[in-house]
Amino acid sequence: MPKDHGIGASTKRREDVRFLTGVGNYTDDINIHGQAYVHFLRSDVAHGRITNLDTAAAAAMPGVVRIFTGADFEGVGGLPCGWEVTDKHGQPMKEPAHPVLAQGKVRHVGDPIAAIVADTLEQARNAAEAIEVDIEELPAVVDMKAALADGATLVHDDLSDNLCYDWGFVEENKAAVDAAIANSAHVTTLELVNNRLVANPMEPRVAVGDYARGTGDSTLYTTSQNPHVIRLLMGAFVLGIPEHKLRVVAPDVGGGFGTKIFHYAEEAFCTFAAKAINRAVKWTSSRSEAFMSDCHGRDHVTKIELGLDADNNFTALRCLTYANMGAYLSTFAPSVPTWLHGTLLAGNYKTPLVYTNVKAVFTNTVPVDAYRGAGRPEATYQLERVIDKAAREVGADPVELRRQNFITEFPYQTPVAVVYDTGDYHATMDKMLELIDRDGFAARRSASEAKGKLRGLGINCFIEACGIAPSNLVGQLGARAGLYESATVRVNATGGLVVMTGSHSHGQGHETAFPQVISEMIGIPEEQVEIVHGDTANTPMGMGTYGSRSIAVGGSAMVRATEKIINKTKKIAAHLMEASEADIELKDGQFTVSGTDKSVAWGDVCLAAYVPHNYPLEDIEPGLEETAFYDPSNFTYPAGAYACEVEVDPETGHVKIEKFVSADDFGNVINPMIVEGQVHGGIAQGIGQALLENCVYDDNGQLLSASYMDYTMPRADDLPHMDSYSVDHSCQTPCTHNPLGVKGCGEAGAIGSPPTVINAILDALQSGGHKVDHIDMPATPARVWAAINQAS
Amino acid sequence: MYSFDIERPTSVADAVAALADEDAQALGGGQTLIPTLKQRLAMPSKLVSLSGISEMKGISQAGDSLTIGGGSTHGAVAAGAGAYPALAALAGGIGDPAVRNRGTIGGSLANNDPSACYPAAALGSGATIVTNAREIAADDYFQGMFTTALDEGEIVTAVTFPIPEKAAYVKFEQPASRFALVGVFVAKFADGVRVAVTGASEEGVFRWTEAEAALSADFSADALAGLSLSGDGMIGDLHGTGAYRAHLVAVMTKRAVAAAG
Numbered sequence A: 001m002p003k004d005h006g007i008g009a010s011t012k013r014r015e016d017v018r019f020l021t022g023v024g025n026y027t028d029d030i031n032i033h034g035q036a037y038v039h040f041l042r043s044d045v046a047h048g049r050i051t052n053l054d055t056a057a058a059a060a061m062p063g064v065v066r067i068f069t070g071a072d073f074e075g076v077g078g079l080p081c082g083w084e085v086t087d088k089h090g091q092p093m094k095e096p097a098h099p100v101l102a103q104g105k106v107r108h109v110g111d112p113i114a115a116i117v118a119d120t121l122e123q124a125r126n127a128a129e130a131i132e133v134d135i136e137e138l139p140a141v142v143d144m145k146a147a148l149a150d151g152a153t154l155v156h157d158d159l160s161d162n163l164c165y166d167w168g169f170v171e172e173n174k175a176a177v178d179a180a181i182a183n184s185a186h187v188t189t190l191e192l193v194n195n196r197l198v199a200n201p202m203e204p205r206v207a208v209g210d211y212a213r214g215t216g217d218s219t220l221y222t223t224s225q226n227p228h229v230i231r232l233l234m235g236a237f238v239l240g241i242p243e244h245k246l247r248v249v250a251p252d253v254g255g256g257f258g259t260k261i262f263h264y265a266e267e268a269f270c271t272f273a274a275k276a277i278n279r280a281v282k283w284t285s286s287r288s289e290a291f292m293s294d295c296h297g298r299d300h301v302t303k304i305e306l307g308l309d310a311d312n313n314f315t316a317l318r319c320l321t322y323a324n325m326g327a328y329l330s331t332f333a334p335s336v337p338t339w340l341h342g343t344l345l346a347g348n349y350k351t352p353l354v355y356t357n358v359k360a361v362f363t364n365t366v367p368v369d370a371y372r373g374a375g376r377p378e379a380t381y382q383l384e385r386v387i388d389k390a391a392r393e394v395g396a397d398p399v400e401l402r403r404q405n406f407i408t409e410f411p412y413q414t415p416v417a418v419v420y421d422t423g424d425y426h427a428t429m430d431k432m433l434e435l436i437d438r439d440g441f442a443a444r445r446s447a448s449e450a451k452g453k454l455r456g457l458g459i460n461c462f463i464e465a466c467g468i469a470p471s472n473l474v475g476q477l478g479a480r481a482g483l484y485e486s487a488t489v490r491v492n493a494t495g496g497l498v499v500m501t502g503s504h505s506h507g508q509g510h511e512t513a514f515p516q517v518i519s520e521m522i523g524i525p526e527e528q529v530e531i532v533h534g535d536t537a538n539t540p541m542g543m544g545t546y547g548s549r550s551i552a553v554g555g556s557a558m559v560r561a562t563e564k565i566i567n568k569t570k571k572i573a574a575h576l577m578e579a580s581e582a583d584i585e586l587k588d589g590q591f592t593v594s595g596t597d598k599s600v601a602w603g604d605v606c607l608a609a610y611v612p613h614n615y616p617l618e619d620i621e622p623g624l625e626e627t628a629f630y631d632p633s634n635f636t637y638p639a640g641a642y643a644c645e646v647e648v649d650p651e652t653g654h655v656k657i658e659k660f661v662s663a664d665d666f667g668n669v670i671n672p673m674i675v676e677g678q679v680h681g682g683i684a685q686g687i688g689q690a691l692l693e694n695c696v697y698d699d700n701g702q703l704l705s706a707s708y709m710d711y712t713m714p715r716a717d718d719l720p721h722m723d724s725y726s727v728d729h730s731c732q733t734p735c736t737h738n739p740l741g742v743k744g745c746g747e748a749g750a751i752g753s754p755p756t757v758i759n760a761i762l763d764a765l766q767s768g769g770h771k772v773d774h775i776d777m778p779a780t781p782a783r784v785w786a787a788i789n790q791a792s
Numbered sequence B: 001m002y003s004f005d006i007e008r009p010t011s012v013a014d015a016v017a018a019l020a021d022e023d024a025q026a027l028g029g030g031q032t033l034i035p036t037l038k039q040r041l042a043m044p045s046k047l048v049s050l051s052g053i054s055e056m057k058g059i060s061q062a063g064d065s066l067t068i069g070g071g072s073t074h075g076a077v078a079a080g081a082g083a084y085p086a087l088a089a090l091a092g093g094i095g096d097p098a099v100r101n102r103g104t105i106g107g108s109l110a111n112n113d114p115s116a117c118y119p120a121a122a123l124g125s126g127a128t129i130v131t132n133a134r135e136i137a138a139d140d141y142f143q144g145m146f147t148t149a150l151d152e153g154e155i156v157t158a159v160t161f162p163i164p165e166k167a168a169y170v171k172f173e174q175p176a177s178r179f180a181l182v183g184v185f186v187a188k189f190a191d192g193v194r195v196a197v198t199g200a201s202e203e204g205v206f207r208w209t210e211a212e213a214a215l216s217a218d219f220s221a222d223a224l225a226g227l228s229l230s231g232d233g234m235i236g237d238l239h240g241t242g243a244y245r246a247h248l249v250a251v252m253t254k255r256a257v258a259a260a261g
Helices: A014-022 A122-129 A171-182 A227-239 A264-276 A287-292 A376-394 A397-406 A424-437 A438-452 A469-477 A510-524 A548-575 A604-608 A672-692 A748-767 A779-789 B012-019 B033-038 B074-080 B085-091 B097-102 B105-111 B118-125 B207-219 B242-260
Strands: A036-042 A048-054 A062-071 A112-119 A133-135 A165-168 A188-195 A206-214 A217-222 A246-249 A281-285 A300-308 A314-326 A354-363 A454-463 A483-490 A498-503 A531-532 A584-585 A591-592 A598-599 A624-628 A637-649 A655-665 A725-728 B005-009 B026-027 B044-047 B059-062 B065-069 B128-131 B136-137 B156-162 B166-173 B181-191 B192-198
Touching: A036 A122, A036 A264, A036 A287, A048 A112, A062 A122, A062 A264, A112 A122, A112 A264, A133 B074, A165 A171, A171 A300, A171 A314, A171 A354, A188 A376, A188 A548, A188 B097, A206 A264, A217 A227, A217 A264, A227 A246, A227 A264, A227 B012, A300 A376, A314 A376, A376 A397, A376 A454, A376 A748, A397 A424, A397 A454, A424 A438, A424 A637, A424 A655, A424 A725, A438 A454, A438 A637, A454 A748, A454 B118, A483 A548, A498 A510, A498 A548, A510 A531, A510 A548, A548 A584, A548 A591, A548 A604, A548 A624, A591 A604, A598 A604, A637 A748, A655 A748, A672 A725, A748 B181, A779 B242, B012 B044, B012 B059, B026 B033, B026 B207, B059 B074, B074 B085, B074 B105, B085 B166, B085 B181, B105 B156, B118 B156, B118 B166, B118 B181, B118 B192, B166 B242, B181 B242, B192 B207, B192 B242
Parallel strands: A036 A281, A217 A246, A314 A354, A498 A531, A655 A725, B005 B044, B026 B044
Antiparallel strands: A036 A112, A048 A133, A062 A112, A165 A354, A188 A300, A206 A217, A206 A281, A300 A314, A454 A637, A483 A498, A483 A624, A584 A591, A591 A598, A637 A655, B059 B065, B065 B156, B128 B136, B128 B156, B166 B181, B181 B192
16 A cells, blocks of 8 residues: 655645645735836847947936946856866866856847836836947857858857867777777767757746845845855856855746756846846846847757677767857856766666767857756757667667666776766666567557558657766866755644745645655654745745755755654654664654653654753754765766657558556655646657747847747647656665665756657658658658658 | 727628728737737837627538638637638637637638747638628638738638538647747548648748649658758748748648548
């Protein structure tokens, strides 16, 4: 019988009550008395010099409080980058200035030129139209390879070229990889594009800056996944406000998917302007603004070569990737194509030699940074696509080719730095094959063919590095911050708990899952535990939520703090029952003395801590509040095997997903329902990338997919019906180095599904006699039809 | 949006009078105009809402023709045009419920978006566009992308559709907007077949006369074998080349004939 509380129970999400009944408290719900509104005048050209910027007429418009331009930010810091990559020659990456408002030059459509603060938003927009701005257009740098050609226009005049870094990994293995590829019995080569995406969280970004003249304190309310990081970056590097005079609050946040990790110009602007005009300043992004100011994701162009010996063992892997940074370096952009990508290229396989060269390129496009999976989807996609192609070329079964190359012994030292602690890739493969009913596929294909459709089955295996940490490792890799997590557990006098976590929930369900862990540890109802997050004023310094790290790192910090609480309560209980501390047991909210019938309730012990009339004051302090910072010794390595079946209409190129199954190994699972929801959502986004979503610029750097009229978000009817999904997480090899044995589940769906879908489409086309070896994402009807036509 | 005045006349005559003002613009269901205003892409001094004019609403049948008030919403047509099932089905497939509860047939035909569904129905049926001033045959009404025979201030008050023996509309949706990437309306009348195509051409909705001739001789999908259109002059964009659209016209026509039975 399934558990009804604690670890492993599918407790209903308590936060959904407020989210689904319209009583959440999102940043746009925060209105401060007397607040003004800001509208940003944004560049409508991709690249140019500002030759004239006259705000005088606009400043005289009704309701205008003040107009800010780049000149107001001279002497103010630019937006910092949080990760420094060292190139293959040992040189640091190029790190151009990233001004809050444009300084002399605009570098992408959407680059903010001026900020108009007015009594109302409409007044600010009206005034924006009265600003005189002349821009001398420069050639737009859009294509990455053209950006690196001799004589290319420079995105940043002070740099020697548009190459941010040229990274080799593992550089020492390059010669050996080249030799192994040259000596392989077979080499499969594939060139592919990992399409640029726009995250599109349901809630657009919002920032409200406030300033208290009486105390000199600044407050920023913002749609962020990591308020402490924003406070540190904005306070220390941009505005010069010490942390004790700056509070950052990220209240209910309606989805992030990575794009709300980063520190954005609008946040710094609102904080700065509130102090400058001594009045709160609010900005709410429109959806159109979001397309040209939220960081985009992915955008890699890759060539991958896989060597095989005569027995189909993988001998070596060699990759070359061009990674688009956009016009400026966003907060964690440099890490995505390097340490979050190169270290994953071993995948689930014992390929002995791996080398990748990544060229990060500046272009006149919106900055690109982490998006759900961040680097790991790009690694998985190229690897799993080339393996499928290799299977076809050498006439191997795609399942068996993968199986024979699986890593089977753990811990496993990969040739790309990381060490996998646990896994069982055959187990997830077995489960996936059972769920997809591979044996019945031939009959289903025949049924599709009878309708004039082509049916394909695609599979994929993947590995992630999640629980992003540990600090000493990421520090060596260029991170400019630690990646621990924190928790303060405060027990109230009557036994209820508040957990103040440095993790941040923007839809994941922490408010439900974290109390399940405490309930399990102490044996009190989940309802007695409250989770507080998102406010630097009442949570310990934490690094926030991304990289499937909340339960693995933040949850572990909470466990450590709770263990301290339990240790202290046992001392109190021992005193109250006049027993030895070593004999005290805690179960179901009761302290007992082993071998006796003595007991004292959890609540009575807590009360004693705050009303210490009968209390060992000589040994321990009163009160019950403990903090722990947890810094793990390794990443976690969730892995999975996915499969899907598609039906392709060869007349139109339309692809319909008929069935999708996932077999994930997340280690231990706290709340199965929440985990399944995370996988469902990740798969929806992965299918979105594979079939629908594409962020497209034209040669002039104009964003063509700038609204939902042209940018295709997945909708319910683009996805298979719930009856055709199986989301399994029964294969569990617990993580060996965190106290919960958890691995993280937030990104798996988005990582595992894109190659699964493309492999299935190609299998379908091949079955119809169309010799199509590759199709780039998104596999839109037009692209699939064109591929069929070109092949026949 | 910029500020504007709004009038809500209750008769066609009052609406026409209100539209005589310079920079006044008619507002039907607002499914195109309101987003345009929100993006500050239009600056009318006055909007004249047509949604309170009861004489522009309602569906009535007279013999073999069906007359639909210009102010009828897509939802009302979907529910009330049962005498012309292909038309009702087309209306029921426009946008989503929110769009169908606001958008109107008159507004759609006046706007003549090259990817809209209704122009295919009107042209494919040989409908008559009735305005406050005159009656215009569909063949004369559509004059290219976003262009019609309407004069300034002229209002589509009703549309009269002859009811064919058989008809069907099949569209292939543009994945993002769900407008018609290509939509084909096929209608078989006693005196011949009409085939109207929306979404595909840079000139807006058009009749595919070769297909009409073939289908008039033999109303079957097989009759279309070998017929094709050139991609020249077809819309090419993120979602498909002109050649792809031309190909889809043939596929959708075949499917529409099959669906018409």
